[in-house]
Amino acid sequence: MNRLFKYSFLTAAAMTLLSGCDQKLDVAPTQSIDDVAALSTSKDVEVTLIGCYDGIQDGDVYGGAFQYVSDLYGDAGEIRFGGTFANLLEIFDKQLTTANSTASTTWIDSYNAINRCNNVLSALDKVEEAKKARIEGEARFIRGALYFELVRLYAKTWGDGDNAANAGVPLVLEPTRSVTDADYRKRNSVAEVYAQVLDDLTKAENLLPASNTIYATKNAAAGMLARVYLQQGNYASARDAANRVITSGRQRLVTPFSSLFYTSLRNGGANPAEYIFSTTVTAQDGANSLNTFFGTAISSIPGTAGRGDFRILPAHRALYGAGDTRGEFFVTPPSNLTYTQKHLDRFGNVPIMRLAEMYLIRAEANFRLGTTVGAAPLADINAIRARAGATALTEVTIADILKERKLELAFEGHTLHDIKRLKGKVGALDFNSPRLIFPIPQREIDANKQLTQNVGY
């Protein structure tokens, strides 16, 4: 009896221990949510839109790479690169390898942000009616701006041959939920990409509110449109878009010139009234890779930082006239190397577009068209010069306007694209040299057999 009890007990215990529970294997992630459930409410879409800004804030997107690549790639003797990043040295030398990490990271991170925008745009039906226009406008603004940057970097410039035949970048306008054959896309033509950019930005300008705290506004879309039209040589549309921004009165030129920068150190993180659009950097969030490479730690200015890789040469500083405060906006620490002060602020917001650019676009376009929409070119140029403390001009030529543009917007990401639209040269290289176009990243060519590589790679 005792033995029977022992065995029964053992058997019962053994069976209990042996029988597992299948449902124990139903374990859900704790930090992530299912992609189907992620876009169920208006709030869900709104936070995904914030994710779009997070996407472009990336240091390899609008957190700085779009800007510094243009300045480094388009430089011919005004910057000396002195770091150990081979990807940047290759850009500086205009001799990229297809594995260049900037070329691949910028591509990957831009399309990542585009997918975020596509998620927002696919779920607009979930959005509260009062917010719908703004949310669509912001997502379209970001998507349009990204495609504009991508097509400028990875494809032949507008007007170099047949835009409808030149390969641009693949256009993806729907969110990705699974990977099918359709996701292995060909490159759309340059013309198709520009058409999409104009469509997105034009709709964005109509949809966006005039003011929208740190997020995209009507002026941001109009200003970006002005840039796109200028790149296309569509001066009338560029002039009109720039004029809409200026006449809206939402931004103003601020004085002194130096107060345009150091947004974190001297302005508590707020943008100066001149900024049309920027990405916001805080101590907890965001990257300012303009600071990483243009900046350096100056012991007399606490809060400055940077690798100090992009050193400004005397050839550049010699371009400024006497009394021009922009010419003094440099710093030479004990190393005897010279740096621009525009990007010394470690947590400074990354400027993407400010009002001065609109004056310069309007002046150039008016001059080329022989019009005076908004103001005469001379007046616009002198407005910029006066703020900088430079002497007023009495008459302007196109060369004056372009030089003013170069000095005012130096190291803010315009060099390469200006040379390309003006059909100039970078050193000995013509504006349309294949060496001035990024390679389609090798990893992308490898992953997608539908893509064609750019000439020269």
Next chain:
Amino acid sequence: MRHTLRISLWMLVCLSFVAVRAQDKVVTGKVTSSDEGAGLPGVSITVKGTTRGANSDAEGNYRISIPDNATLVFSFVGFSPLEEKVNGRSVINVQLTQDTKTLSEIVVTGFGSQIKRELTGNIAQVKGKDIENMPTPTVDAALQGKAAGVFINSGSGKLGQAVTVRVRGNSSISASSQPLYVVDGTPITTGDFGNYGGETNALADINPNDIESIEVLKDASAGAIYGARAANGVVLITTKRGKAGKTNVSFNFQTGSATAARRLPFLNSEEFISFYKQAAGYRDRLANIDPNDPDSFTQSIFGAGGFLDYYSYGTYGTPQQADVNWQEQAFQKAPMHQADLQLSGGNDKTRFFISGQYLDQTGTIIGNRLKRMSGRLNLDHQANNWLSVGLTMNLARTENQRLPDDNAFSNPLQMAALTPLTPFLDPNTGLPAGTPPGDINIPLYYNPIISINYAKFVATSIRNLTNGYLQANIFKGLKFRSEVGVDLLNQQEEGYFQSQTVRNQTRATNGIGANYGTFVTNYNTNNFFAYDNSFGQHGISATLGMSYQQSQTKTNFIEGTQFPSNSYQRIASAATKSDGSSTETNFRFLSYFARANYKFADKYLLSASARIDGSSRFGANSRYSFFPAVSLGWVLSEENFLKNNTVISFLKARASYGGTGNSEIGNFPQLGLFQGDAGYAGAAGQRPSQIGNPDLRWETTYQTDFGIDFGILNNRINGEIDYYVKNTSGLLLNVNIPATTGFVSQVRNVGKLENKGFEFVVNTQNFVGKFKWNTSFNWANNRNKVTDIQGQVIEGGIRNMNRVVEGQPIGVFYTVEYAGVNPDNGDALFYKNTKGADGSIDRTTVTNSGYNSAQRVVVGNPNPKFIGGITNSFSYKGIDLSVFFNGVYGNQVNFYGVGQYSSANGIYEDNQTKDQLNAWTPENRNTDVPEARYLRGNGNQASSRYIFDGSYLRLRTATLSYTLPTSLVNRVKLERVKVYVSGMNLATFTNYKGWDPEVSADSFTSNFAIGNDFYTPPQPRTILFGINIGL
């Protein structure tokens, strides 16, 4: 399937109600050793064919009650078992002879153990005593060269870091390829939980001296009992248990020091000056600038206010001009101390093993130190004649002062790249160059000494491994065992970077502190029936059971900046709490397993096993998988035609086939996910974070193994020969997808790979008698081949030079082929290697500007062709000498991490390796070092130029010990006194040009990113003196 298992269980249990007992009598006696004649404690005495048994006491005496006409079996580890028919005797004294053959040893298998001679699978056993007291803080590193077919690469000389372990090759691309570690039945938490520097190694919490034996389950027959977790092999670690009898006390202390042996020669000041004159001179000629022009490249380095003027604090060209060997500053002489106390003993009912260890080991790279305190209690208790219980408990505290990863300016070894003309101390402050208040932008790069002086990052882990068991003998031969294991890992990492480090930690203007907590809670239970019996010539053993594991990892993190001063280093004092986070993730496994072994006449052996595994890591549709294995053995030496052969004393042929799986792909790879970490400027945001794949399932490996175990001349020569083929299919692959989708990869079951190889083990007793000389040798080759990845391009490592290529071993170096130097102009040349329409390869060359047009090709293989180890041990009258070499042959190492900066024709201002002095000049045309060209790439592009042979042969350990005569030590009431001196990595024979061929840069390591060197600290050379006292 599970229902079938349950029904079978019920039937087994029902059978158990039939139990019989017979008449008893008592036998006593003494067991002695034939060698010394002393009583042998702890000998197991069993009545043949029953579970009845007893152990001999401290003096070797035993007492057992037996049925009439029984046969007693005396067995003891290390001795040949002996059978004695009782034949009515009541006193039986026996002498056991020491076993010269390893074949009768017990080998731990999953959920049981087996006599080695009856094994049909392939299990490599490493005894605890073979790895004891080695100056490697983690047990995996100590296994190197000890087990055939187990490749181990310690990666770097940094203490407590991850070690690469590959059992029979690399069988996965994206999922982990590390084996499963099971300690006393519990699959333990392993891997990396570090938040700074390279990967950490959770095995650092285990005291290697607590280990009785390590078994590596290599083939499918051995591994299938661990099913979905065994494709990479299983490492079973069994800790020491007490034996009945006298209490043994053993104290061991060892002390010594280590240095990193090898240096890489770099330019001194004079050489630096002449080399950069060449490099800048080229640029001036090219730009047609007079080198004396202030805007010339030459003047930018050598002129007033130029590079050297600035970075030498103005001492360049003065009598104070410095000549610093910066590389040397990274190294230090590293003391090590270790004390161990072990007690073991017990009686018939209760046995114990207690141990404690204190280890304090300093790294050979400045700033690195590891301290460990560990304690263990292992208990076994026989509650009554059918129930036994036991407990193993280990508590360890490991403190590791960590170094940054290899690809960080603060990695001390990167000092090698600093300018030799930069004085070590800033002449203005007397502090190391770059220390505030001096100019922080000197030296050329951040000075790692500043981080050593003004920053720390300490990881402290408290680890508790507890495992309890209950074992019930249900009836003769059948027992039920239930095990519950808990593995708690509690780790805290504290980092503080003082304001002096601001050049490296740009946010450290007023100090930056971070604190990471990691809590891993891992529960496991195994419950199984084991049956073992023999009927005449038939022997049967079977195992049937289940196991369940759940593991939860929680982490939290807080970071603060703006500290009042460097005296405040806790985040309570941080004015800005700059970052914070908490995370959680879980995984679970539910498994059912069964195994049966059958033998007939000790000649024919058959084993079959199966396991069903379910995991939370896979979708509901493909959650369970079935892993069967079968194996056969034939002991030819038991056959009549060999039985009385005087040469061949043992011969067994065996074969096995079976399936195992791999699910180590991280948690939730199957789900399409959004993550809420996409906030912007203080507003919360979310983003798509992962693209789903609901059909995701296991990666499966089918392995065939043929083996021969042999013993010659009374087993004085014995060994094993194995041939295996491992085919892995349905690889869990991070498949690259077009980034235009918004994602870069998706986990899919794509592709196949294969590992096949030979393993050869031979142990010989060259001399027996007073002078003993034993040799054990193991050798293995493994050919890895990726057979199908469906055209995927998978690459990694430094500048993506490692690649997974179909038809090639995993991770081959795939880059442009270097063609040397154009003797006419000093240009670096690269082979085009483009394929013509007719299939011919274009072997013409291009120079730097044509680099992009040169085709990348396979130029090297980081996987060794073969690996091996040989140990020779000699003993004579208390003097023992053991010499162990290990070797790796036929692999290449990528030196590009260092080469692209430091053997790079002066493209940057980094100090260069001495071989650059042989650069092309008009006077030195026949060289393979291209012309020096400042700020211009000339051959430092990624290419085969930097891929070197990584073969090496190393005197891994040598130990000389002297055991004092027993008569002497007995006088001072001691049982044993042994003194020893041992050395590790005493000599390395290699052609590799870098610091150490055993290298794996921690910033770049993955399954296929292997064999990379990036200023990686070399292995230490350690010399230790020790004393061991037994009482």
